[in-house]
Amino acid sequence: MVKKYETPMLDVLEEGPWPSFISGIRRLANEHPSEFINDITHSLLGQLEHSYETRKGYWKGGTVSIFGYGGGIIPRFSEVGDAFPASREFHTLRVQPPAGNYYSSAMLRQLADSWEKYGSGLVTFHGQTGNIMFIGTNTNNTQHFFDEINDYGWDLGGAGPCVRTAMSCVGAARCEQSCANEHKIHRLLVNNFMDDMHRPALPYKFKFKVSGCPNDCQNAIERADMAIIGTWRDDMVVDQNEIKYYIEKKGRKYIIDNVVNRCPSQALSLNDDDTLDVDNRNCVRCMHCLNVMPKALSPGEDKGITMLIGGKRTLKIGDLMGTVVIPFMKLETDEDYDRLVEIAEEAIDFFAENALEHERTGEMIERIGLVNYLEGIGLEIDPNMISNPRESSYIRMDEWDQEAEKWNEAQAEKAAS
Amino acid sequence: MSENAPMRPPIESGCPDGFQYMHPVMIKNFGAWAYHEDPEPGVLLHVAKSGDKIWTVRCGTQRILDLFTLRKLCDIADEHADGFIRFTIRSNVEYMVAKEEQVQPLIKAIKDAGFIVGGTRNSVAMISHTQGWLHCDIPGTDASGVVKSMMDELITEFKEWNMPNRVHITTSCCQINCGGQGDIAINIQHTKPPKINHDLVANVCERPSVVARCPVAAIRPALVNGKPSLEVDEKKCICCGACFPPCPPMQINDAEHSKLAVWIGGNHSNARSKPSFQKLVAAGIPNNPPRWPEATAIVKRILKVYKEDAKDWERINDWVDRIGWPRFFELTKLPFTKFHVDTWRGARKSLNASTHIRF
Numbered sequence: 001m002v003k004k005y006e007t008p009m010l011d012v013l014e015e016g017p018w019p020s021f022i023s024g025i026r027r028l029a030n031e032h033p034s035e036f037i038n039d040i041t042h043s044l045l046g047q048l049e050h051s052y053e054t055r056k057g058y059w060k061g062g063t064v065s066i067f068g069y070g071g072g073i074i075p076r077f078s079e080v081g082d083a084f085p086a087s088r089e090f091h092t093l094r095v096q097p098p099a100g101n102y103y104s105s106a107m108l109r110q111l112a113d114s115w116e117k118y119g120s121g122l123v124t125f126h127g128q129t130g131n132i133m134f135i136g137t138n139t140n141n142t143q144h145f146f147d148e149i150n151d152y153g154w155d156l157g158g159a160g161p162c163v164r165t166a167m168s169c170v171g172a173a174r175c176e177q178s179c180a181n182e183h184k185i186h187r188l189l190v191n192n193f194m195d196d197m198h199r200p201a202l203p204y205k206f207k208f209k210v211s212g213c214p215n216d217c218q219n220a221i222e223r224a225d226m227a228i229i230g231t232w233r234d235d236m237v238v239d240q241n242e243i244k245y246y247i248e249k250k251g252r253k254y255i256i257d258n259v260v261n262r263c264p265s266q267a268l269s270l271n272d273d274d275t276l277d278v279d280n281r282n283c284v285r286c287m288h289c290l291n292v293m294p295k296a297l298s299p300g301e302d303k304g305i306t307m308l309i310g311g312k313r314t315l316k317i318g319d320l321m322g323t324v325v326i327p328f329m330k331l332e333t334d335e336d337y338d339r340l341v342e343i344a345e346e347a348i349d350f351f352a353e354n355a356l357e358h359e360r361t362g363e364m365i366e367r368i369g370l371v372n373y374l375e376g377i378g379l380e381i382d383p384n385m386i387s388n389p390r391e392s393s394y395i396r397m398d399e400w401d402q403e404a405e406k407w408n409e410a411q412a413e414k415a416a417s
Numbered sequence: 418m419s420e421n422a423p424m425r426p427p428i429e430s431g432c433p434d435g436f437q438y439m440h441p442v443m444i445k446n447f448g449a450w451a452y453h454e455d456p457e458p459g460v461l462l463h464v465a466k467s468g469d470k471i472w473t474v475r476c477g478t479q480r481i482l483d484l485f486t487l488r489k490l491c492d493i494a495d496e497h498a499d500g501f502i503r504f505t506i507r508s509n510v511e512y513m514v515a516k517e518e519q520v521q522p523l524i525k526a527i528k529d530a531g532f533i534v535g536g537t538r539n540s541v542a543m544i545s546h547t548q549g550w551l552h553c554d555i556p557g558t559d560a561s562g563v564v565k566s567m568m569d570e571l572i573t574e575f576k577e578w579n580m581p582n583r584v585h586i587t588t589s590c591c592q593i594n595c596g597g598q599g600d601i602a603i604n605i606q607h608t609k610p611p612k613i614n615h616d617l618v619a620n621v622c623e624r625p626s627v628v629a630r631c632p633v634a635a636i637r638p639a640l641v642n643g644k645p646s647l648e649v650d651e652k653k654c655i656c657c658g659a660c661f662p663p664c665p666p667m668q669i670n671d672a673e674h675s676k677l678a679v680w681i682g683g684n685h686s687n688a689r690s691k692p693s694f695q696k697l698v699a700a701g702i703p704n705n706p707p708r709w710p711e712a713t714a715i716v717k718r719i720l721k722v723y724k725e726d727a728k729d730w731e732r733i734n735d736w737v738d739r740i741g742w743p744r745f746f747e748l749t750k751l752p753f754t755k756f757h758v759d760t761w762r763g764a765r766k767s768l769n770a771s772t773h774i775r776f
Binding site: 009010012013015016017018019020021022023024025027028031032044048051052054055056057058059060061066067068069074076090092096097098099100101102103104105106107108109112115116121122123124125126127128135136146147150151153154155156165166167169170172173174175176178181183186187190191194195197198214215216217218219220221222223229254257258262264284285286287288291292294295298313314315316317318319321356357358 | 424425426427428429430431432433434435436437438439443444447448450451452453454463471473477478479480481482483484485486487488490491492494495500501502503504505506508513531532533545547548549550551552553554555556557558559561562565566568569572592593594595596597598626629630632657659665670671672675683685686687688689690692694704706707708728729730761762
């Protein structure tokens with residue numbers, strides 16, 4: 001006998017024009033042929049209504065894992081399980097999506113069929129870390145569900161202090177601004193660290209995110225411990241006929257106000273014949289003018305990536321942006337990609353050995369200083385890493401001559417090559 | 418299963434290859450796209466250097482998908498979109514088709530099924546949200562319900578291009594801020610220290626790591642009623658809730674005192690200005706299920722002023738950079754309080770050390 005609950009507050013969320021998650025859950029509860037699904041979703045609605053009434057959450061974590069792994073499941077045990085027994089256990093499986101979040105309907109149906117056998121029937125594409133979230137099942141079924149989908153190509157993502165599931169944008173598959181093979185970078189990086197993902201043993205989480213251009217649609221700089229952003233270092237490509245066409249269509253004032261004047265480094269000006277003058281040496285690749293006129297302006301041909309390290313959310317010392325650690329790097333040959341993975345290995349090894357418990361990479365850099373961090377992972381300093389040089393004289397500098405010589409030698413070497 | 422049955426070892430295959438689920442036109446033109454256009458709200462047209470074209474139709478859903486809804490989305494893909502689907506970072510669904518004549522029937526099928534076409538260019542995109550009471554272990558509020566309530570009221574802004582530039586809204590159910598940075602963020606803000614159940618602390622919490630977790634060193638070990646527990650220096654406590662995840666007996670969520678706050682100007686893009694973090698504009702908003710009308714009203718008020726006052730291409734942070742914060746508070750009629758003046762590390766960098774003042 002399926003137990004049902006009164007849910008007057010949730011009922012209100014079935015009204016209104018936006019699709020309602022409550023209607024979806026209720027349909028599983030009332031119409032799905034599986035009694036397991038009816039029971040667990042009715043019970044979930046009951047507990048959620050209780051949360052709405054009391055303005056409190058009632059899930060607690062615990063320890064649930066599948067055989068061979070230490071992470072990837074978000075265990076949820078109800079604190080009010082006596083009142084809502086069918087959803088007493090309501091664990092989530094985090095499953096890694098394909099790079100770029102591409103699916104076929106056939107594959108989604110296969111996942112749906114498996115989840116129908118073992119879960120509540122609720123799923124989200126995707127959680128904030130980037131995982132497919134299969135929401136709600138008991139301990140036994142987490143193993144069965146995983147075994148089944150793992151057989152046809154799906155693996156758990158990260159949860160806890162470990163390398164987390166990575167994210168990449170739509171990328172070169174459908175975007176003219178893409179300056180990199182986002183999906184290759186995404187998979188090469190994260191798939192190299194499956195042991196660090198599945199057996200959480202780092203000080204805290206470590207996230208990779210890949211965006212193909214500085215528009216950074218994956219919020220990588222703000223959210224990733226290691227952000228890979230596609231960019232270019234030669235001149236942007238300008239189609240002057242298209243520029244003239246935009247001006248004809250939108251008016252000269254519009255182009256001056258919205259393109260020329262919005263350039264953050266004053267690298268644009270409009271010529272008297274309505275062609276665009278670009279000071280490429282001072283273009284900072286912000287993307288604004290390319291976004292406004294994608295038909296007229298394109299990234300250059302000499303593409304590569306910029307790497308930033310240390311982005312994170314609020315806990316514990318406040319939100320931090322990533323910091324540039326590699327201003328530009330080509331990603332063309334196998335050796336280039338090997339080098340990228342090697343840097344990631346250095347970063348994770350150094351993090352594992354030097355971060356305090358529950359400290360993110362960005363916080364560790366704040367604590368030990370960027371220079372020590374770079375030394376630790378074997379990268380050279382570069383003026384592109386700072387907004388401005390130090391403002392305080394309170395630093396001991398008795399090795400100035402050696403450091404200046406190091407820079408001069410490096411510059412001479414660069415000039416010679 | 419018998420106790421001796423061998424367990425199946427996992428195949429550590431990691432992140433799957435997306436190319437196997439990609440539209441053939443996208444595989445063919447990988448890395449060789451020329452430009453894109455926006456034929457109508459919710460629709461993108463990408464043109465490859467080869468001359469090939471692909472149309473994308475984007476739609477909003479309830480995000481927490483039930484199997485019926487997931488299969489309905491698959492049906493639409495099979496009938497109208499060659500069987501391909503992708504999801505955006507904001508959980509919108511995208512269908513991609515290679516023939517222009519597929520576009521309108523696809524849009525009709527999406528609308529007939531109850532999904533909302535839109536979320537492109539200068540619209541209010543789908544609110545990116547977290548788990549909330551539905552599934553999180555530490556939430557101060559629900560996420561799905563807040564998002565549903567707000568999108569009901571912002572649906573026209575999702576479907577149309579009315580904004581100066583795109584608007585990304587996020588929610589977070591605690592101060593860890595999993596929802597991330599947004600042009601507008603609606604986040605929980607606790608206003609009272611945790612209530613400690615001293616009977617449970619010793620058994621449930623690893624006390625040294627709870628002490629270490631506090632951002633302001635307000636927690637210390639203590640004997641309470643003869644039991645080893647933790648105590649909070651309530652004068653130091655910033656009510657952030659960081660102690661609650663590692664120590665559930667330190668309950669931070671409170672039906673009355675856990676409020677909502679609104680932050681603006683978070684922007685992930687490097688376009689124009691460098692990426693920016695969101696800034697506090699309003700707090701003390703009641704956490705009021707099932708519809709949270711007070712929070713929605715403030716979001717709508719900010720959007721209205723932004724829409725009227727910002728220039729084309731200004732994201733909310735660009736707009737406030739141009740008009741200044743005094744004007745923002747004047748135009749939105751939101752109160753400016755002592756709590757808007759930052760006190761956290763590096764706070765002096767946020768103070769005006771100049772005579773740059775607008776009159």
